[in-house]
Amino acid sequence: MLDKATNTTDVETLMAEIGRKARAAAKPLAIATTEVKNAALLAMADAIEANAATILAANAEDMRRAEEADLSPALKDRLKLDESRLVGVAKGIREVAALADPVGDVIAAWDRPNGLEIERVRTPLGVIGVIYESRPNVTADAGALCLKAGNAVILRGGSDSIASTRAIHACLVEGLNSAELPAEAIQVVPVTDRAAVGEMLKGLGGNVDVIVPRGGKSLVARVQTEARVPVFAHLEGLCHVYVDKSADPEMARRLIVNSKMRRTGICGAAETLLLDTALDRDLKRALVTDLMAAGCEVRGDAGVQALAADVKPAQEADWSTEYLDAIISAREVDGIDGAIAHIDRYSSNHTEAVIAEDPAVVEKFFNEIDSAILLHNASTQFADGGEFGMGAEIGIATGKMHARGPVGVEQLTSFKYRVRGSGQTRP
Amino acid sequence: MLDKATNTTDVETLMAEIGRKARAAAKPLAIATTEVKNAALLAMADAIEANAATILAANAEDMRRAEEADLSPALKDRLKLDESRLVGVAKGIREVAALADPVGDVIAAWDRPNGLEIERVRTPLGVIGVIYESRPNVTADAGALCLKAGNAVILRGGSDSIASTRAIHACLVEGLNSAELPAEAIQVVPVTDRAAVGEMLKGLGGNVDVIVPRGGKSLVARVQTEARVPVFAHLEGLCHVYVDKSADPEMARRLIVNSKMRRTGICGAAETLLLDTALDRDLKRALVTDLMAAGCEVRGDAGVQALAADVKPAQEADWSTEYLDAIISAREVDGIDGAIAHIDRYSSNHTEAVIAEDPAVVEKFFNEIDSAILLHNASTQFADGGEFGMGAEIGIATGKMHARGPVGVEQLTSFKYRVRGSGQTRP
Numbered sequence: 001m002l003d004k005a006t007n008t009t010d011v012e013t014l015m016a017e018i019g020r021k022a023r024a025a026a027k028p029l030a031i032a033t034t035e036v037k038n039a040a041l042l043a044m045a046d047a048i049e050a051n052a053a054t055i056l057a058a059n060a061e062d063m064r065r066a067e068e069a070d071l072s073p074a075l076k077d078r079l080k081l082d083e084s085r086l087v088g089v090a091k092g093i094r095e096v097a098a099l100a101d102p103v104g105d106v107i108a109a110w111d112r113p114n115g116l117e118i119e120r121v122r123t124p125l126g127v128i129g130v131i132y133e134s135r136p137n138v139t140a141d142a143g144a145l146c147l148k149a150g151n152a153v154i155l156r157g158g159s160d161s162i163a164s165t166r167a168i169h170a171c172l173v174e175g176l177n178s179a180e181l182p183a184e185a186i187q188v189v190p191v192t193d194r195a196a197v198g199e200m201l202k203g204l205g206g207n208v209d210v211i212v213p214r215g216g217k218s219l220v221a222r223v224q225t226e227a228r229v230p231v232f233a234h235l236e237g238l239c240h241v242y243v244d245k246s247a248d249p250e251m252a253r254r255l256i257v258n259s260k261m262r263r264t265g266i267c268g269a270a271e272t273l274l275l276d277t278a279l280d281r282d283l284k285r286a287l288v289t290d291l292m293a294a295g296c297e298v299r300g301d302a303g304v305q306a307l308a309a310d311v312k313p314a315q316e317a318d319w320s321t322e323y324l325d326a327i328i329s330a331r332e333v334d335g336i337d338g339a340i341a342h343i344d345r346y347s348s349n350h351t352e353a354v355i356a357e358d359p360a361v362v363e364k365f366f367n368e369i370d371s372a373i374l375l376h377n378a379s380t381q382f383a384d385g386g387e388f389g390m391g392a393e394i395g396i397a398t399g400k401m402h403a404r405g406p407v408g409v410e411q412l413t414s415f416k417y418r419v420r421g422s423g424q425t426r427p
Numbered sequence: 428m429l430d431k432a433t434n435t436t437d438v439e440t441l442m443a444e445i446g447r448k449a450r451a452a453a454k455p456l457a458i459a460t461t462e463v464k465n466a467a468l469l470a471m472a473d474a475i476e477a478n479a480a481t482i483l484a485a486n487a488e489d490m491r492r493a494e495e496a497d498l499s500p501a502l503k504d505r506l507k508l509d510e511s512r513l514v515g516v517a518k519g520i521r522e523v524a525a526l527a528d529p530v531g532d533v534i535a536a537w538d539r540p541n542g543l544e545i546e547r548v549r550t551p552l553g554v555i556g557v558i559y560e561s562r563p564n565v566t567a568d569a570g571a572l573c574l575k576a577g578n579a580v581i582l583r584g585g586s587d588s589i590a591s592t593r594a595i596h597a598c599l600v601e602g603l604n605s606a607e608l609p610a611e612a613i614q615v616v617p618v619t620d621r622a623a624v625g626e627m628l629k630g631l632g633g634n635v636d637v638i639v640p641r642g643g644k645s646l647v648a649r650v651q652t653e654a655r656v657p658v659f660a661h662l663e664g665l666c667h668v669y670v671d672k673s674a675d676p677e678m679a680r681r682l683i684v685n686s687k688m689r690r691t692g693i694c695g696a697a698e699t700l701l702l703d704t705a706l707d708r709d710l711k712r713a714l715v716t717d718l719m720a721a722g723c724e725v726r727g728d729a730g731v732q733a734l735a736a737d738v739k740p741a742q743e744a745d746w747s748t749e750y751l752d753a754i755i756s757a758r759e760v761d762g763i764d765g766a767i768a769h770i771d772r773y774s775s776n777h778t779e780a781v782i783a784e785d786p787a788v789v790e791k792f793f794n795e796i797d798s799a800i801l802l803h804n805a806s807t808q809f810a811d812g813g814e815f816g817m818g819a820e821i822g823i824a825t826g827k828m829h830a831r832g833p834v835g836v837e838q839l840t841s842f843k844y845r846v847r848g849s850g851q852t853r854p
Contacts, residue, residue: 421805
């Protein structure tokens with residue numbers, strides 16, 4: 001049974017109240033010690049394991065509605081929880097507890113000739129709004145990460161997963177209560193009205209500092225277009241791999257299959273292969289046929305089509321398509337300059353890789369391409385906060401303001417200056 | 428003679444073109460070497476000195492129009508250039524040339540167990556929009572700072588100073604040309620229509636990355652309300668000084684007069700004095716009478732009114748008024764907790780100072796107050812990028828996203844990740 005606000009004014013009032021409660025909770029959270037925050041996180045993980053039966057029953061209710069609504073198998077898979085997925089959720093929260101606390105960290109410190117001692121110190125951002133779709137585990141992941149960085153969070157999950165979300169949220173609140181942190185530090189929007197999202201995007205009267213959308217392109221596009229507060233997001237991951245004539249052949253073959261085929265549905269999957277015209281022709285053919293042998297459709301320009309019989313012709317739209325599937329676009333380019341020109345034109349500024357042994361080529365690629373993540377001789381599938389050693393991530397950002405690349409606990413902070421004097425006046 | 432766009436469509440077209448040119452210029456700028464950027468800056472400073480007569484003649488034209496329009500003496504003073512102010516402008520540009528280049532700076536670096544080497548490296552932000560009022564020197568300051576950080580800039584000065592702005596801009600372009608950097612790296616909006624500002628605030632079709640307003644509260648408020656791109660700004664600097672009962676008496680007397688009276692019109696000037704109720708009564712009286720002796724009007728609560736005859740009664744509005752004048756509001760508070768409660772309620776999150784010898788009081792102040800700059804035993808008038816040793820600043824930001832406190836060349840940058848591998852695929 002879902003609550004429904006009866007009209008727009010109700011939703012506005014409700015959301016404004018949620019915003020005020022989040023802002024009020026943010027204050028004690030900002031000064032909570034690492035020990036208290038970690039105690040809350042560990043209690044949350046315990047509560048999720050202790051209440052597994054309740055959560056799975058709630059999830060079964062969501063799954064029943066999903067069946068009735070005839071959702072796609074992919075959506076149902078995202079929605080589904082089982083014992084092993086729940087163990088993973090609890091483990092994820094414990095990993096966040098194990099991360100270093102960014103709050104209070106001295107980022108930089110220097111002294112002035114007049115004796116002033118200046119420190120730049122990390123502080124929480126304040127209130128984070130997370131808008132997501134059907135994955136119920138986002139409730140726990142996002143709640144835990146925001147708490148670790150000392151932020152209050154307002155979670156707005158999809159209507160498909162509302163019962164699961166509420167059941168998980170109850171466990172998070174149990175953890176907050178046990179550590180005597182305010183229960184409003186992690187709130188779930190209790191209504192499924194689309195208008196609630198609109199209110200969050202307007203910033204709840206200054207009570208939301210940043211919005212993180214988690215979901216498909218249409219959700220992210222809506223958030224980026226309508227939000228009146230900063231957004232940490234990427235619209236798409238149109239990742240390129242450029243193979244230079246100086247590439248190590250065996251390495252190139254391994255990296256390209258992994259970049260495209262390890263998992264095709266993630267934002268770090270390669271979508272376009274750029275082959276140096278000067279690359280050995282047999283190697284070019286091997287790179288393309290390896291992909292096809294692994295089950296990937298290749299859409300190529302004339303040069304790539306000439307390499308193997310099954311290559312389909314690429315259309316202009318292919319260069320700007322994020323397939324998120326076993327399909328890749330491929331073309332020949334005139335060395336590193338041709339690769340940079342193509343990437344400048346079509347990239348989504350997420351992740352690009354260069355496979356080369358020539359250091360001048362690598363430096364040019366690293367200097368001139370302005371994407372969040374640039375990789376040399378490594379798979380694009382490493383574009384991930386966990387793989388970067390940053391612990392869990394709440395998302396990957398392609399904007400250039402504040403956060404860029406994986407958004408982990410550090411990126412969910414701001415900073416302030418602490419200046420220690422001994423009576424200095426300004427002349 | 429001012430150019431005028433004849434209608435809104437013209438302004439839209441013109442501004443869109445300026446945005447496209449800025450974005451195109453940003454690319455070569457982002458990869459320009461430190462040497463080339465510094466050569467351009469030094470040539471700009473030389474050109475300003477060499478063309479002093481032309482600039483002063485243009486400024487005389489602006490001043491003539493200011494007389495006709497009967498502008499206030501304060502506005503005319505801001506508008507006015509003379510030989511010595513022009514020397515200051517050239518000197519400021521040379522100081523920016525002497526700053527360390529932030530672009531390419533490795534902010535952080537770490538290795539992963541699988542051998543991946545990760546670096547976080549500073550990059551330019553892209554295109555900065557600066558909207559300012561009558562001070563013609565902002566043209567040179569903002570142009571130089573943005574260039575040093577590898578950003579293109581679109582400058583929109585006030586109509587009062589348009590002739591001076593154009594004359595200075597011509598010198599900046601001379602510097603860009605002499606270093607073979609694109610002339611469009613620093614553009615001045617050639618029309619004075621208010622609609623041009625509106626177009627900039629909408630972001631020129633994705634071609635403005637951040638807006639920096641420089642001017643009075645009404646300009647900043649308009650920019651913060653209307654901008655669809657991030658803004659680096661502070662609406663006001665409602666700075667507090669709290670004097671704890673543990674304060675050194677002589678130090679407190681010096682710091683308070685300096686915090687309020689050194690210059691009353693700057694954002695780092697103190698506006699509210701908070702006196703610990705437990706503070707020695709004679710010291711409280713001295714703090715208040717010192718200010719009055721220095722020519723400051725004091726508006727106090729009942730406790731402060733009881734200290735000296737000339738204290739005027741403070742109204743509720745006084746606690747949230749940024750006087751920018753020789754006026755201060757003053758009240759008694761119940762120790763550090765009372766001070767924090769008052770600051771939480773009324774602060775603009777710019778700068779606050781604590782005068783105390785008790786380290787527990789200082790730590791509480793530093794930990795619990797969430798303003799950009801917190802000072803211990805030092806004047807609030809140190810809230811300035813130059814005083815922080817950050818070189819010139821383009822402004823001070825009170826937002827929590829990206830930049831906070833003084834905005835210098837470092838804060839005008841973003842970053843990217845460079846990852847070096849040796850053939851790693853992701854399992």
